[in-house]
Amino acid sequence: MRLAELSERSGVPATTIKYYLREKLLPQGRRLSATQADYGEEHLRRLKLVRALIQVGQVPIAQARKALAAIEDESLDQHMRLGAATFALPHGPDPDENDPATAVARREVKKVIAELGWRYGTEDCPTPAYQMLVTAVSALTRLGYPCSAEHLKPYARLAAQQAVQDLDLVESYDSPIERAAAAVALTILYEPVLMSLRRLAETEESLHRFGSA
Amino acid sequence: MRLAELSERSGVPATTIKYYLREKLLPQGRRLSATQADYGEEHLRRLKLVRALIQVGQVPIAQARKALAAIEDESLDQHMRLGAATFALPHGPDPDENDPATAVARREVKKVIAELGWRYGTEDCPTPAYQMLVTAVSALTRLGYPCSAEHLKPYARLAAQQAVQDLDLVESYDSPIERAAAAVALTILYEPVLMSLRRLAETEESLHRFGSA
Numbered sequence: 001m002r003l004a005e006l007s008e009r010s011g012v013p014a015t016t017i018k019y020y021l022r023e024k025l026l027p028q029g030r031r032l033s034a035t036q037a038d039y040g041e042e043h044l045r046r047l048k049l050v051r052a053l054i055q056v057g058q059v060p061i062a063q064a065r066k067a068l069a070a071i072e073d074e075s076l077d078q079h080m081r082l083g084a085a086t087f088a089l090p091h092g093p094d095p096d097e098n099d100p101a102t103a104v105a106r107r108e109v110k111k112v113i114a115e116l117g118w119r120y121g122t123e124d125c126p127t128p129a130y131q132m133l134v135t136a137v138s139a140l141t142r143l144g145y146p147c148s149a150e151h152l153k154p155y156a157r158l159a160a161q162q163a164v165q166d167l168d169l170v171e172s173y174d175s176p177i178e179r180a181a182a183a184v185a186l187t188i189l190y191e192p193v194l195m196s197l198r199r200l201a202e203t204e205e206s207l208h209r210f211g212s213a
Numbered sequence: 214m215r216l217a218e219l220s221e222r223s224g225v226p227a228t229t230i231k232y233y234l235r236e237k238l239l240p241q242g243r244r245l246s247a248t249q250a251d252y253g254e255e256h257l258r259r260l261k262l263v264r265a266l267i268q269v270g271q272v273p274i275a276q277a278r279k280a281l282a283a284i285e286d287e288s289l290d291q292h293m294r295l296g297a298a299t300f301a302l303p304h305g306p307d308p309d310e311n312d313p314a315t316a317v318a319r320r321e322v323k324k325v326i327a328e329l330g331w332r333y334g335t336e337d338c339p340t341p342a343y344q345m346l347v348t349a350v351s352a353l354t355r356l357g358y359p360c361s362a363e364h365l366k367p368y369a370r371l372a373a374q375q376a377v378q379d380l381d382l383v384e385s386y387d388s389p390i391e392r393a394a395a396a397v398a399l400t401i402l403y404e405p406v407l408m409s410l411r412r413l414a415e416t417e418e419s420l421h422r423f424g425s426a
Contacts, residue, residue: 011356056356078423083416091412092405113413119420121413129412136405143224143269145398146382147406154378155403156410158371163414165367167422169359183419185358187412190368192305192349193360194411195404197369199304199342200326200334201376202400203296207332209380210291 003029006039010047017047023061025050025068049085049181056185059088071180078176085180086187091128095135105137111149112156162194216242219252223260230260236274238263238281262298262394269398272301284393291389298393299400304341308348318350324362325369375407 029037070084242250283297
């Protein structure tokens with residue numbers, strides 16, 4: 001297909017596609033003439049992944065390029081390729097090691113992870129999400145709000161159930177590249193969905209407990 | 214207590230407290246002299262609520278003032294007061310009514326809300342969280358990712374379970390003002406906790422399904 005069709009089928013504007021080509025995030029098409037090239041289904045799949053990382057995930061170009069290399073490395077299994085895609089996502093500031101609340105947060109998070117039997121997100125294997133979790137729990141600790149391991153465990157168990165749903169959606173895609181794109185896009189795009197469902201549910205639960213009429 | 218003690222016990226800097234006093238977010242203390250005033254426990258509680266709204270929740274001053282008036286209105290029940298606090302929270306852009314994806318999103322959200330038997334978050338009662346949900350589901354729709362009512366329902370059921378935990382935490386506080394402060398702070402501060410728990414859980418679920426060794 002020509003660039004115009006690639007743009008139409010992907011929903012990505014032609015100027016953006018040209019930018020991705022210049023940045024080598026997308027391989028060149030098969031050259032037909034000095035001004036025209038032909039693109040295949042592989043370009044379309046790759047383009048969706050690039051868009052998921054850059055546009056939806058706000059991943060910086062250099063980091064996206066690194067993640068793309070891992071996702072397309074056929075010597076890696078599906079798990080490693082999904083990890084390469086999702087670990088590239090921005091995860092906010094790292095924990096402040098000079099803040100005493102950080103040590104408290106690490107201790108509580110460690111208990112939660114042990115209880116759930118998770119193999120990632122330990123101090124030996126500090127994935128981006130683990131760092132994000134420690135930072136978030138430190139903020140609660142510092143302001144004196146409840147966030148001990150006992151408070152966090154029920155939320156961790158619900159997160160495990162969300163992840164089953166998430167991976168079911170990811171598995172509905174066929175190729176490793178499409179699955180990596182879906183993992184990135186669904187991780188990010190479902191965040192506001194889940195936050196607003198929680199806020200709606202809180203209002204219902206408050207009505208149920210405290211409503212007078 | 215004097216301003217210095219109020220600052221120390223609340224963790225809010227004295228200059229910030231003076232700003233809240235000028236903006237009438239906090240009532241004046243009992244005047245002791247031209248330069249000194251006395252503050253009570255009620256000021257401390259109110260200050261935690263102001264901090265939760267402004268600093269943690271990023272609520273604009275004018276909107277915070279309105280929310281505070283409702284939270285302290287003793288003619289309202291606990292449910293209405295919690296609502297006044299949490300509805301003031303920023304909820305991102307409203308749905309774009311010119312985008313066909315918005316109509317699709319509204320239709321699917323409506324099915325989810327009906328299925329769960331929720332009384333808020335309908336078109337008749339468009340709470341901020343409902344608008345936020347429609348906007349988020351429209352984004353998924355526009356990019357062609359799965360987000361039908363069937364996809365959303367399991368997440369909505371998990372959100373209802375999160376809300377039970379959330380309201381248990383809120384109920385661990387005694388006064389209506391402290392509960393409103395906790396509802397705001399815990400709604401906001403737990404968002405990054407829940408997002409990072411989900412990302413950690415996704416990695417575990419991916420390892421479980423796709424890991425090779």
